Amino acid sequence: MTAFRSPEAFAAALAELTAPDDAAIAAARARQAQLTKPAGSLGRLEDVAVFLAAWQQRERPVLECARAVIFAGNHGVTAQGVSAFPASVTMQMVENFRRGGAAINALSTASGLELSVVPIALDRPTADFTQAPAMSEDDCLEALNLGARAVADRPDLIVVGEMGIGNSTAAAALCARSFGGPASAWTGPGTGLAAEGVARKIAVVEAAVRFHADAPATAFESLRRVGGREIAAIAGAVLHARRLRVPVVLDGFITGAAIAPLFAQNPRIVDHCIAGHRSAEPGHVRLLAAYGLEPLLTLGMRLGEGSGGALAVGIIRAALAAHQNMATFAEAQVAGAL
Ligand SMILES: O=C(O)c1ccc[n+]([C@@H]2O[C@H](COP(=O)([O-])O)[C@@H](O)[C@H]2O)c1
Numbered sequence: 001m002t003a004f005r006s007p008e009a010f011a012a013a014l015a016e017l018t019a020p021d022d023a024a025i026a027a028a029r030a031r032q033a034q035l036t037k038p039a040g041s042l043g044r045l046e047d048v049a050v051f052l053a054a055w056q057q058r059e060r061p062v063l064e065c066a067r068a069v070i071f072a073g074n075h076g077v078t079a080q081g082v083s084a085f086p087a088s089v090t091m092q093m094v095e096n097f098r099r100g101g102a103a104i105n106a107l108s109t110a111s112g113l114e115l116s117v118v119p120i121a122l123d124r125p126t127a128d129f130t131q132a133p134a135m136s137e138d139d140c141l142e143a144l145n146l147g148a149r150a151v152a153d154r155p156d157l158i159v160v161g162e163m164g165i166g167n168s169t170a171a172a173a174l175c176a177r178s179f180g181g182p183a184s185a186w187t188g189p190g191t192g193l194a195a196e197g198v199a200r201k202i203a204v205v206e207a208a209v210r211f212h213a214d215a216p217a218t219a220f221e222s223l224r225r226v227g228g229r230e231i232a233a234i235a236g237a238v239l240h241a242r243r244l245r246v247p248v249v250l251d252g253f254i255t256g257a258a259i260a261p262l263f264a265q266n267p268r269i270v271d272h273c274i275a276g277h278r279s280a281e282p283g284h285v286r287l288l289a290a291y292g293l294e295p296l297l298t299l300g301m302r303l304g305e306g307s308g309g310a311l312a313v314g315i316i317r318a319a320l321a322a323h324q325n326m327a328t329f330a331e332a333q334v335a336g337a338l
């Protein structure tokens with residue numbers, strides 16, 4: 001399966017986004033209006049049920065096959081001392097995911113999610129993007145297509161997650177390139193840099209933005225130049241999910257930043273996305289505000305690996321349980337509003 005055969009095919013897919021199903025939205029809203037509660041009293045749970053109805057194209061959406069997918073990649077920019085951890089941790093954490101010992105293993109089980117781990121060429125880190133494009137066109141296309149493959153069987157919902165030491169630097173560079181603003185507005189401690197390390201990281205993001213300033217401002221070129229393999233895979237997964245009308249739950253700052261260059265080209269890209277949580281990484285507040293997305297949870301998490309997205313699926317399941325299982329006023333013989 002090759003969803004994106006060329007940078008042009010990727011751009012064309014981004015230009016032609018599917019729309020939510022208006023009939024399913026109307027049917028789901030009508031059902032919500034009949035359930036035994038004052039109108040609107042379940043707050044965002046009602047919106048979540050209607051959102052899933054819109055993308056699954058049915059009045060009563062389901063989460064029988066819900067999947068968390070973690071893409072992993074290595075980053076040449078780690079040579080600049082931008083992370084509190086060594087790059088070797090990326091591969092070691094992939095092994096931990098496989099053995100079942102990571103937070104995402106526990107949280108995806110707790111939320112009834114199938115878990116898929118997709119390491120991408122970990123033995124070939126991207127180039128240091130302060131000095132060269134992170135990836136070749138072919139490598140970027142391959143990563144986009146690996147992302148698309150993770151949703152090709154049309155699960156009922158997908159949570160996107162990532163693992164990649166150094167990738168909060170790539171995420172900051174993608175945000176700065178896509179939205180502008182000073183590098184300092186998008187750059188934070190990541191895995192736990194102290195103030196001096198954050199200052200160095202800001203200079204690295206500034207250098208990256210400067211180095212690529214004259215490159216075409218397309219989503220593909222931004223992903224290729226200052227992204228990473230796991231970041232491009234997330235972009236490919238989100239875009240292909242849209243083609244298949246699979247709703248997406250975003251995780252933290254890095255999964256959000258993966259679609260920043262797509263948003264700059266077509267802001268409708270966030271319409272089939274739920275922000276699972278708001279990460280403690282400072283740039284995430286600004287990013288979610290730019291997208292107009294209100295996170296479901298704010299728990300001070302900043303782990304990545306899909307953990308906040310997985311946790312939000314518990315809320316989404318509750319929203320669907322209420323939508324599916326509550327009695328209507330007529331069924332329960334409860335009087336409606338005066
Ligand atoms: O999801 C987030 O908001 C988040 C915030 C900070 C760090 N992370 C995780 O930590 C790694 C990136 O941090 P760093 O410092 O190595 O750039 C990567 O593996 C992410 O999954 C994730």
Ligand SMILES: Cc1cc2nc[nH]c2cc1C
Binds near residue numbers: 085163164303304305
């Ligand atoms: C231990 C560790 C686990 C992670 N999971 C996602 N990013 C991570 C970064 C580190 C350092």
